[in-house]
Amino acid sequence: MRKMYKLLVFSFLLAFSALQLTAQEKKSNYGNATDEIIPYGRFQEAYINFFDDPQLFTGAGREKPEPTDISEVRIGFLGPLSVSPIVPQGIQMLQGSELAIEEANKNGGYKGIPFKLMVHDDFGLWGAAANKVVEMYDEHVWAFLGSIDDINTHVALRATLKMEIPMMNSGDPDPTLTETRIPWLVHCISDDRQSCYALSEYIYKEKKLSRVALLRVDNRYGRVGTKEFREVSQRMMHPIVLEVRFLDGDTVFTKQINRIKNSNPDAIQLWGNAKETALIVNQIREMGIDLPIFASDRAMSPLFLKIAGKNAEGLVTTCQYNPKANNPALKEFQKNYYEKFGIEPDVFAAHAYDGMNMIIEAIQKAGLNRYLIRDVMTDVKTYQGVTGEIILDGAFNDVGAIWMSKIKNGEYEFFPSQLNISGN
Amino acid sequence: MFRLNRNLPKAIKVLFITVLVISISGFSPNNQNTKIIQGEKYDHQITDGENSRVIGPGDNITNIKKEAGEMPVYGNWKTFTQKDGLPANKAYCVRIDGDRVLVGTSGGLGVYENGEWRTYTVEDGIAHNGILAIDVSELTGDVWLGTLGGLTRWSGGKFDTFTQLNSGLANNVIYSVICDGKHVWSATGGGAGDYNTYTDEWEIYMERNAPMHEPWTYGVCAGDDKIWIAAWGGGVIEYNTKTKKFRDYIDPDSQMELDVFPDDGVVHDITTGVSYDEGILWVATYFGVNRYDGAHWNTYFDHDSGLLSNFNNFCRAVGPVIYFCTDLGLSTFNGNKWVSYQRNENNTAGKVLITNGAKLTDDIKIREFPASTSIAHNFTIGVDVQGDEIWVATSYGVSRGERLK
Numbered sequence: 119m120r121k122m123y124k125l126l127v128f129s130f131l132l133a134f135s136a137l138q139l140t141a142q143e144k145k146s147n148y149g150n151a152t153d154e155i156i157p158y159g160r161f162q163e164a165y166i167n168f169f170d171d172p173q174l175f176t177g178a179g180r181e182k183p184e185p186t187d188i189s190e191v192r193i194g195f196l197g198p199l200s201v202s203p204i205v206p207q208g209i210q211m212l213q214g215s216e217l218a219i220e221e222a223n224k225n226g227g228y229k230g231i232p233f234k235l236m237v238h239d240d241f242g243l244w245g246a247a248a249n250k251v252v253e254m255y256d257e258h259v260w261a262f263l264g265s266i267d268d269i270n271t272h273v274a275l276r277a278t279l280k281m282e283i284p285m286m287n288s289g290d291p292d293p294t295l296t297e298t299r300i301p302w303l304v305h306c307i308s309d310d311r312q313s314c315y316a317l318s319e320y321i322y323k324e325k326k327l328s329r330v331a332l333l334r335v336d337n338r339y340g341r342v343g344t345k346e347f348r349e350v351s352q353r354m355m356h357p358i359v360l361e362v363r364f365l366d367g368d369t370v371f372t373k374q375i376n377r378i379k380n381s382n383p384d385a386i387q388l389w390g391n392a393k394e395t396a397l398i399v400n401q402i403r404e405m406g407i408d409l410p411i412f413a414s415d416r417a418m419s420p421l422f423l424k425i426a427g428k429n430a431e432g433l434v435t436t437c438q439y440n441p442k443a444n445n446p447a448l449k450e451f452q453k454n455y456y457e458k459f460g461i462e463p464d465v466f467a468a469h470a471y472d473g474m475n476m477i478i479e480a481i482q483k484a485g486l487n488r489y490l491i492r493d494v495m496t497d498v499k500t501y502q503g504v505t506g507e508i509i510l511d512g513a514f515n516d517v518g519a520i521w522m523s524k525i526k527n528g529e530y531e532f533f534p535s536q537l538n539i540s541g542n
Numbered sequence: 543m544f545r546l547n548r549n550l551p552k553a554i555k556v557l558f559i560t561v562l563v564i565s566i567s568g569f570s571p572n573n574q575n576t577k578i579i580q581g582e583k584y585d586h587q588i589t590d591g592e593n594s595r596v597i598g599p600g601d602n603i604t605n606i607k608k609e610a611g612e613m614p615v616y617g618n619w620k621t622f623t624q625k626d627g628l629p630a631n632k633a634y635c636v637r638i639d640g641d642r643v644l645v646g647t648s649g650g651l652g653v654y655e656n657g658e659w660r661t662y663t664v665e666d667g668i669a670h671n672g673i674l675a676i677d678v679s680e681l682t683g684d685v686w687l688g689t690l691g692g693l694t695r696w697s698g699g700k701f702d703t704f705t706q707l708n709s710g711l712a713n714n715v716i717y718s719v720i721c722d723g724k725h726v727w728s729a730t731g732g733g734a735g736d737y738n739t740y741t742d743e744w745e746i747y748m749e750r751n752a753p754m755h756e757p758w759t760y761g762v763c764a765g766d767d768k769i770w771i772a773a774w775g776g777g778v779i780e781y782n783t784k785t786k787k788f789r790d791y792i793d794p795d796s797q798m799e800l801d802v803f804p805d806d807g808v809v810h811d812i813t814t815g816v817s818y819d820e821g822i823l824w825v826a827t828y829f830g831v832n833r834y835d836g837a838h839w840n841t842y843f844d845h846d847s848g849l850l851s852n853f854n855n856f857c858r859a860v861g862p863v864i865y866f867c868t869d870l871g872l873s874t875f876n877g878n879k880w881v882s883y884q885r886n887e888n889n890t891a892g893k894v895l896i897t898n899g900a901k902l903t904d905d906i907k908i909r910e911f912p913a914s915t916s917i918a919h920n921f922t923i924g925v926d927v928q929g930d931e932i933w934v935a936t937s938y939g940v941s942r943g944e945r946l947k
Binding site: 148149157158162164165166167168169173174175176177178179245247248249251252255269272273276277280281293294297298299300338 | 631632634670672674690691706712713714715717730731732733756757758760774775795797798799800801802803804810812828829830843845852853869870919920921936937938
């Protein structure tokens, strides 16, 4: 009997060890995709998956000594600050960054040397973002944060690899950004891949809808942003019934809405900037169409609520964080931001604040060496920011929780995506 | 060892054996000749070269030459850094031009001639000290420099600069430049540019007038009346200079995170370099490399071939041989055999890795030969070959090697 007891104990010890090991080795699918929506997953296992392991930077530079003759520690900022339709978001991003810098300087800067934000507008000559990165390189910034527009951000990123400047992106939801495999970029905000996965889970699994029509803006934001939604819908056996487009700045959408109506959908998915999305919602309801409407996260905006008014009731979108979370750090940030700038911070401000703090903390830890700053930034596995838990995957992309938002009584109500709850 | 007591209940025995099997399989390490290089798991199956010889002055190279067959093997590496007169340690590109060598660095243009270095910078008229690309016109002998601040022509001892403000240049950051007769092509973040030096006319090709998904271009090459553009996010664009028509080659699976099938087309839409010679188009990406003979695509990864790394900064084809600049060393290949060069982590010596076949199999493995000299740094960014001489631009210096006879 005693032998049997020993044997049982030994067996359970072994089993426990094995289970522990299996749990450590268990890897989630890229982008936290469920098995059901892995590309080609129903037919063929991929020959190679590119983002299972992080891309290291193996170049020289870590040996460079810290400069001793500087009076300020420069950090770059690149964002839409003029002309662009997304200037309001750019200003929020800038203000979030400024607040982080101001707080860091109140706490002594870097070894007593103040941080200084070198601000650059990404509007200008064609491909200006690349030229702006060169300007920041010539200004000797140690890292930079930017941008929002996906074309400008890509252009900046490309130049970043050549100039070897750590880049933090807190505002561009383009999933292809981190999929370029440039090991100088950290993306501290969930991307449109995450949003599309969450929306499709909600629409098809929770709401049991099956015939979705897609109305999107005809630019790169619309094309790349909806790619995953379109493909995941198909993998979930609910191919979208119709895809129609509009242009940024359009005000009348009757033709597109009539085409949607004729396709007999049971829901409509919108993808565009706040103003156009709101106008579309109004016109859908004015035409007597009472279908559920879903939208991209740019509908998370006071401008959207103002234009759409009561027509916005019931609209569901995603949000990269929960602005109403019971998080003391978030509440403190929101209070300080309002006191300084006189407006509520939006998603771009909050993520810029987190992203800038990640840069500042990396500088504090690594010292003034771009290569070591990069190492610290990309070594982060989980960062606790005001936006919640930022979890970086093998592409240095935030795959932390994504939130759903529903408009009720003129306000956004937040609830977690089932994708987070089920732990996929 | 444990011996199960015959008197134990059968269920307990089954449980024990099951748990033991699970545990052992769980603990089983993957020990198939894995190797750690610069902290990264490196899955090549490597065997020691029989009768390994060092490659350097006075070394016996008979065995390694035999192993490499028709592939050129380089040795007697000499490295130049800032201490030796190079403008800066980071070398982006290199071009051999007759008796002189032009090196683009982060600190200006270095010219090596008669055993000495001369430096040219913005003070001499170059658009920016960061020089990413160099080509020399066979027609005129002019040197064209792609810089971080515009395109510079070095002609008759004078530097002239073309920018977005004074010409039709697509963008001031030039990633690649090539001379094709009277035309100078440049790859920029704002599109590919074609400058006709006879008529002084510029054309810009981007997503609005060419089959590119995006306007960003990163590499360009020419050959047989065609121009190939490595379009960042758009695969490879082919432009026929006679018919003025385009065609594109993109990743057939259209997915950024994986490759479903190898050998089915461009490995990834993010392309970093293209090079063409002897009817073969070679493509470099951060996800592997391709060979295209006009009918068939072949894909090579670091886990299934002699390619040192999937992360490829640049490529140049010279005759039948392609030179891939990876972040883990220099890989060369002729479609049948790989010869790669890698520096040791802690000294100036290195190794030559030879794969007697295009792809690894049970019979085809990588054989490693120690070498007493090696390239300046394993993060290679540019390469050029002329005759028996090879120059490699790296993250920390530039290296000259000689073809071993």
